[in-house]
Amino acid sequence: MGFPFKNSAFILDQLISHGFEAYVVGGAVRDYLLGRPIHDIDVATSAHPADVVSLFKRTIPIGIEHGTVAVLSHGSTYEVTTFRSETGYDDFRHPNHVAFVPSLEQDLMRRDFTINALAMDRAGIIIDLFGGQSDIKKQRIRTVGKAEERISEDPLRMMRGMRFASELCFTLGQTECEAFHQKAELLKNISVERINQEMTRLLAGKGVANALILLFKTGCIHKLPMLEHAGPVTNANTPRYWILQSDEERWTAFLISVGIDDVHAFAKAWKWSKNVRQSVLRLTALLKQRSKNEWTREAVYFAGTNDAKAADRVLAALGTLHENDLASCERQVEFLWNACPIHSRSELTVTGNQFMSWSEFKPGPWLAEVIQDLERDIVNGRIENKLEVIRSWFKKWQITQKKQS
Numbered sequence: 552m553g554f555p556f557k558n559s560a561f562i563l564d565q566l567i568s569h570g571f572e573a574y575v576v577g578g579a580v581r582d583y584l585l586g587r588p589i590h591d592i593d594v595a596t597s598a599h600p601a602d603v604v605s606l607f608k609r610t611i612p613i614g615i616e617h618g619t620v621a622v623l624s625h626g627s628t629y630e631v632t633t634f635r636s637e638t639g640y641d642d643f644r645h646p647n648h649v650a651f652v653p654s655l656e657q658d659l660m661r662r663d664f665t666i667n668a669l670a671m672d673r674a675g676i677i678i679d680l681f682g683g684q685s686d687i688k689k690q691r692i693r694t695v696g697k698a699e700e701r702i703s704e705d706p707l708r709m710m711r712g713m714r715f716a717s718e719l720c721f722t723l724g725q726t727e728c729e730a731f732h733q734k735a736e737l738l739k740n741i742s743v744e745r746i747n748q749e750m751t752r753l754l755a756g757k758g759v760a761n762a763l764i765l766l767f768k769t770g771c772i773h774k775l776p777m778l779e780h781a782g783p784v785t786n787a788n789t790p791r792y793w794i795l796q797s798d799e800e801r802w803t804a805f806l807i808s809v810g811i812d813d814v815h816a817f818a819k820a821w822k823w824s825k826n827v828r829q830s831v832l833r834l835t836a837l838l839k840q841r842s843k844n845e846w847t848r849e850a851v852y853f854a855g856t857n858d859a860k861a862a863d864r865v866l867a868a869l870g871t872l873h874e875n876d877l878a879s880c881e882r883q884v885e886f887l888w889n890a891c892p893i894h895s896r897s898e899l900t901v902t903g904n905q906f907m908s909w910s911e912f913k914p915g916p917w918l919a920e921v922i923q924d925l926e927r928d929i930v931n932g933r934i935e936n937k938l939e940v941i942r943s944w945f946k947k948w949q950i951t952q953k954k955q956s
């Protein structure tokens with residue numbers, strides 16, 4: 552078969568020529584066997600981090616406490632990690648001291664799942680001590696050794712297991728399922744950032760429907776922040792995630808499907824970035840507006856075509872809109888957008904300053920209001936986007952404001 556990870560061959564060669572063992576391990580071997588794109592290449596070696604640093608020109612000690620050194624070459628980064636066992640490795644470098652480095656076997660034994668506990672040597676031979684290849688063939692997720700032990704070492708592994716089930720469309724072994732159920736509570740000790748990463752990937756996987764069923768069956772879902780009372784998701788009421796095109800669309804559909812209304816609080820608890828939070832909030836607001844009405848020129852103008860189409864996809868994923876009607880809804884959105892006389896505030900012939908110079912009011916919130924009212928009237932074709940027209944429109948606007956106050 553030969554060694555498929557050509558770009559990283561120099562790392563193995565350099566380590567081996569200095570008397571060390573070196574293998575490609577983990578996700579790269581798994582994804583290679585699955586025919587999936589390879590993202591990161593991780594190398595496991597018997598060399599100490601200090602040896603790794605001395606053997607390569609450009610290195611960064613990214614996780615020295617875990618024995619990981621990043622080797623940089625031709626714009627790529629390779630993670631080289633000293634074999635570790637649960638007790639780590641002994642880095643006591645006294646001249647008379649023989650440093651203890653675990654074996655490859657010990658290193659593979661402490662990994663999470665059999666499909667991730669595979670190694671490949673420089674000749675392209677696969678080292679498979681726990682039946683990882685057979686599990687790949689049978690499309691199942693099994694832990695290396697006792698599930699309870701692997702989970703106790705790092706409870707995030709439960710989320711990883713279900714995320715792999717989603718991404719690879721694999722099933723979860725029965726013992727693993729039971730162990731997840733028994734250990735679900737431990738998820739509360741895991742940082743929300745790590746949970747969020749796994750959950751976001753789980754929602755994006757092809758097998759998301761089954762993964763969600765697992766999340767509920769194992770009770771793990773109810774141990775996640777703000778999902779204590781998340782409400783049951785079955786095969787029948789799972790959103791049609793395949794219609795959705797971004798993490799934000801998937802999160803919006805997920806939150807609606809499990810009955811979470813307070814997106815603000817959820818975003819805070821899950822420490823979402825500002826971008827994700829604002830997108831999900833915008834989409835949720837649009838859905839409320841859209842589920843009652845057809846798109847109008849004004850609604851498309853204020854939403855923008857991207858969000859308008861995204862909102863329709865979420866509606867289709869939730870079954871409110873028929874999937875077959877999506878294409879015509881998209882065309883409708885495009886049509887309405889093209890019919891708008893302006894496409895953003897910057898196209899108005901007046902600015903806030905102009906209103907100020909015409910106005911008898913002091914600056915205040917009215918400025919934002921007047922601009923929005925103007926955009927609305929122009930987009931709906933009620934007035935033209937011309938300075939003199941807007942000036943007389945503004946006179947009337949001021950009069951109605953005064954009457955109202």
Ligand SMILES: Nc1ccn([C@@H]2O[C@H](COP(=O)(O)OP(=O)(O)OP(=O)(O)O)[C@@H](O)[C@H]2O)c(=O)n1
Pocket residue numbers: 576577578579590591593661662663664667668705707708711
């Ligand atoms: N909680 C964890 C995380 C990782 N690993 C091991 O470390 C390897 C690398 O982890 P990572 O890069 O996070 O994931 P990958 O398995 O490479 O998968 P992906 O790239 O799809 O995230 C895994 O294959 C697995 O052997 C583990 O045992 N337990």
